[in-house]
Amino acid sequence: MLNMAEGLARLRALAEGSVVSAVAEAFADAGFELAVVGGPVRDALLGREVNDLDFTTNASPDEILRIVTPISSAQWDIGRAFGTIGARVRGEQVEITTYRADSYDGVTRKPTVEFGDTIDGDLVRRDFRVNAMALQVPEIKLVDPTGGVEDLVAGILRTPTDPGVSFGDDPLRMLRAARFSAQLGFEISEDTRDAITRLRETVEIVSPERIQGELVRLMQTDDPVRGIRVLVDTGLVEEFLPEVSALRLEVDEHHHHKDVYEHSLTVLRQAIELEHSRHPGEAPDVPLRIAALLHDIGKPRTRKLEPGGAVTFHHHDVVGSRMARKRLQALRFDGETTDAVTTLIELHLRFFGYAEGTWTDAAVRRYVRDAGDLLERLHILTRADVTTRNRRKAQRLASAYDDIEKRIADLREQEELDAMRPELDGNRIQEILGISPGREVGEAYRFLLDLRLDEGVLGPDVAEQRLRDWWAARG
Known part of the structure; x- marks a missing residue:
């Protein structure tokens, strides 16, 4: 069960860590907002290990890259189209994303991207309330517009907005519900589960690569069985892995x-x-x-x-x-x-x-x-x-x-x-039998390999004689 006093102490420790404080100071000096967001905040509150650091900001991708370059040893902008810039700061990989809202047009497999202006607007459009929390830095302020803390205490997964709207924005979130249920040991709220059952066919617009990635993350949890039951019970698995149901x-x-x-x-x-x-x-x-x-x-x-x-x-x-x-x-x-x-x-x-x-x-x-x-x-x-x-x-x-x-x-x-290999290699086979490279060398090799498997080590002299006998028997 979540202990808020201990959880807040862990949040403070997260904010005061060398990597977070270095990035926070750089953005504050440049006049932009910055917050640790999503999984790191959730895991710090729960006392789980924090692995990846994700930030959100009102700076544009170009501005993010300009700010992080002086404080990082490497930068990458492969996610620039989605507002994300990656960097290595003091030996740790971080990702910093402009406030945004992703959605699908209901036809294509790729999400459209719209950049936002406020952190609350960014958080409300995220997948689940427990992931829709942010820790503003350097001032150390918890931002929780949808009640993520209450859901952490209750051990429940719910979408920040109507689940039909949330899953319409990104149908992959239905798979994430199964994964987070397994990863955190949380129950899925009834309305969220009903929406997965109702909207399961919409996952067809999500690319196979994204579905595969989410399935792998589920299988990496300590209890994937819990998530698989969610996929089967809601019928969602029928859309991408029907062999299981x-x-x-x-x-x-x-x-x-x-x-x-x-x-x-x-x-x-x-x-x-x-x-x-x-x-x-x-x-x-x-x-x-x-x-x-x-x-x-x-x-x-x-x-x-x-x-x-x-x-x-x-x-x-x-x-x-x-x-x-x-x-x-x-x-x-x-x-x-x-x-x-x-x-x-x-x-x-x-x-x-x-x-x-x-x-x-x-x-x-x-x-x-x-x-x-x-x-x-x-x-x-x-x-x-x-x-x-x-x-x-x-x-x-x-x-x-x-x-x-x-x-x-x-x-x-x-x-x-x-x-395990034959006692005579291909070159020696050719020398003994007086043949050139080709199909017959392969057949002789397989004969010697079967001989090795069946009878163990015979020694090169015996192997040579058995090869000659085999060759003679072939006429």
């Missing part, structure tokens, strides 16, 4: 299977717990978290109701991987993230074959080879995918995974598994 499969009275939607949310939560325990203090692993959320999206498409009440989802891993690739590409995710997510989804069932019977060393090597540098993420996803309430089954699976991880570690130590 499709996980809520209907169950008839004759065929029973686990709730795939709730299972997926549990897997996501457990993956985050494992991520924190294995890599404490590291940045959130967004590709892993997306893979955990989407790992079963192939099930609705592959579900088959069998006689006797059984339900099967054959090849849902492969189908789900293809579906995920198509969706992530539509949201303009980069290739590295897309490849990581889709590979994890495709491989997430592989381990369960190990749990059902002992693999040979060759099978373990292939598992490692196929996972590549995603192996650690695959370990986490596969462990997180165990949500059974059957304690005996859960313990058996955990024990099997402990065993495969130990075998991988042993093999890696023995054979440098991370650098």
Whole structure:
């Protein structure tokens, strides 16, 4: 719960910090207003860590650039069209924006920008009341025209104006509601939630890149499940990631299977717990978290109701991987993230074959080879995918995974598994077989790699003889 006395003390400390005071003094000397705005003010009041410093001012972008240049080591004006100038002041990155009001024309994907004259007018047009507060500096005055402090105390998210108007100005704010609900642990007011449900289709005018950015920020929170529930319950997710809501499969009275939607949310939560325990203090692993959320999206498409009440989802891993690739590409995710997510989804069932019977060393090597540098993420996803309430089954699976991880570690130590390659390279293959570069060299290379995976290290002499035998057998 917010303690106002402590919160105000933190605001004063924020205002008196070296970076804020340096920027405030420069703007005051130039005769302009300046205030720390939005997230930094909210987080200081809540006692959360303040990371990025955002300012707002009545100075124009050109005037901002002129004022900050003497006190900064670098400046950038990539956001000049939106009134924003960035700078590095005393080692910290800051962004300073002219009072403004963004809105869409209801047709294009880009917001129009109008500069304002007063700080109150700027704040009223922001996304939520808890973000519509400013700390004027250097005089240290809290500006809160919409009741953001009261909403912080109540733990609630509401728009400063009518939610229909606010979301009309920028439909992406509907996604931000889900993200801030997850990030802050706040409830969304009933009228705000109703407006999201009513206006969800308007998000189609927002660019895929902006939607992707907001989805990533949601997945970076400590509890993205809370925000995902908001997206699904309001129907907003249908507009950009319908595969998630499709996980809520209907169950008839004759065929029973686990709730795939709730299972997926549990897997996501457990993956985050494992991520924190294995890599404490590291940045959130967004590709892993997306893979955990989407790992079963192939099930609705592959579900088959069998006689006797059984339900099967054959090849849902492969189908789900293809579906995920198509969706992530539509949201303009980069290739590295897309490849990581889709590979994890495709491989997430592989381990369960190990749990059902002992693999040979060759099978373990292939598992490692196929996972590549995603192996650690695959370990986490596969462990997180165990949500059974059957304690005996859960313990058996955990024990099997402990065993495969130990075998991988042993093999890696023995054979440098991370650098797995044939014992003869392409040049040596050409010398032995007397052939030129081409398809046959590739086939010989793959033969030797399979030999290495199946039988381990043989030594160059044995490998050469086996290669000659293989070549002779080809005629």
